[in-house]
Amino acid sequence: MPELAEAPDTGLAPSILLVEDEPGIADFLSRGLSAEGFSVDCVADGVEGERKALRESFDMVVLDLMLPGRGGMEVLASLRAAKPELPVIVLTARSDVEDRVAGLDAGAVDYLIKPFSLAELLARVRAQLRVASQTSTTKLSAGDIEANLLTRKVTRAGTAVTLSTTEFELLVYLMRHRGHVLTREQILSTVWGYQHDPTTNVVDVYIGYLRRKLARPDSPVPIHTVRRVGYRLGNNG
Numbered sequence: 386m387p388e389l390a391e392a393p394d395t396g397l398a399p400s401i402l403l404v405e406d407e408p409g410i411a412d413f414l415s416r417g418l419s420a421e422g423f424s425v426d427c428v429a430d431g432v433e434g435e436r437k438a439l440r441e442s443f444d445m446v447v448l449d450l451m452l453p454g455r456g457g458m459e460v461l462a463s464l465r466a467a468k469p470e471l472p473v474i475v476l477t478a479r480s481d482v483e484d485r486v487a488g489l490d491a492g493a494v495d496y497l498i499k500p501f502s503l504a505e506l507l508a509r510v511r512a513q514l515r516v517a518s519q520t521s522t523t524k525l526s527a528g529d530i531e532a533n534l535l536t537r538k539v540t541r542a543g544t545a546v547t548l549s550t551t552e553f554e555l556l557v558y559l560m561r562h563r564g565h566v567l568t569r570e571q572i573l574s575t576v577w578g579y580q581h582d583p584t585t586n587v588v589d590v591y592i593g594y595l596r597r598k599l600a601r602p603d604s605p606v607p608i609h610t611v612r613r614v615g616y617r618l619g620n621n622g
Contacts, residue, residue, distance in 0.1 A: 399444040400424040404434030406452050417503040431455030441564030450477040465492035472513045525560040541599050555591050559618040568615040
């Protein structure tokens, strides 16, 4: 099996949002991407695709242009405005040069014309993930929380928040996986470098520290407890 390009600074499989309304194509691509080790979330209309892409954390979006609800070009425009660093590969049945140029000018990193082979899509996905992994990111944001990776300064709604080194590393790990549930074991291994230790509650203790330090009178920090699993950073409960 060809080597996969890993998402930058994560310990998890690269995550892909597939927005495709043709059931046969969606199933084929989802199965093929999953078989190559990618984590795939598939939706069938532009409205839901845009919502998930904006609210959740993905390493890449594979986007069909002809979608019900909201057209692919409109979704692409929204993603470019809100998440310019998120790579989007466009799928379309249109082969005109003008259409391809329009998609690339709108912010797509690559363009595939139907019908195409799974091998070609996989090669394009890996190539774009390699590009993304080599892009230097100095700031992370999740809602109104921002973290500067160079200065290690954190703000919420523009107000500075003082965190310890470990608190900062924990927050950054949660932010890099915004929208994803992280188990206590994953957090413990990545932030503290521990192997599984069922007797320690250090993760829960530090989550409590973060919640208190980042809380505002009108808004608790959106770090959600997922019962018997772990934690997730995100605006929805």
